[in-house]
Amino acid sequence: MELTGAKWRKSTRSSGNSGNCVEVADNLPDVVGVRDSKDPSGPALVFARAAWRAFVTQTKNN
Incomplete structure (x- = not known):
């Protein structure tokens, strides 16, 4: 899948993890x-x- 145009962001909860983070691009259509x-x-x-x-919902509930 082509992710051109993805705007990647880190969670605000990612700070202090020595760079061990994931980035999410939620500006893409359908994905x-x-x-x-x-x-x-x-x-x-x-x-x-x-x-x-x-x-995300399940993660927040646990």
Whole structure:
């Protein structure tokens, strides 16, 4: 999947982790991209928006 135009951002909770963070691009139509902040030119995972919402909701509830 082409992620050209993705605007990557780190979570505000990522500070203080010595750079061990993920970045999320949620400005893309229909998908959310996730990548390792230490390797921005490396591979990225792509999730359907509904799957990403379910993941975030479940994570917040645990």
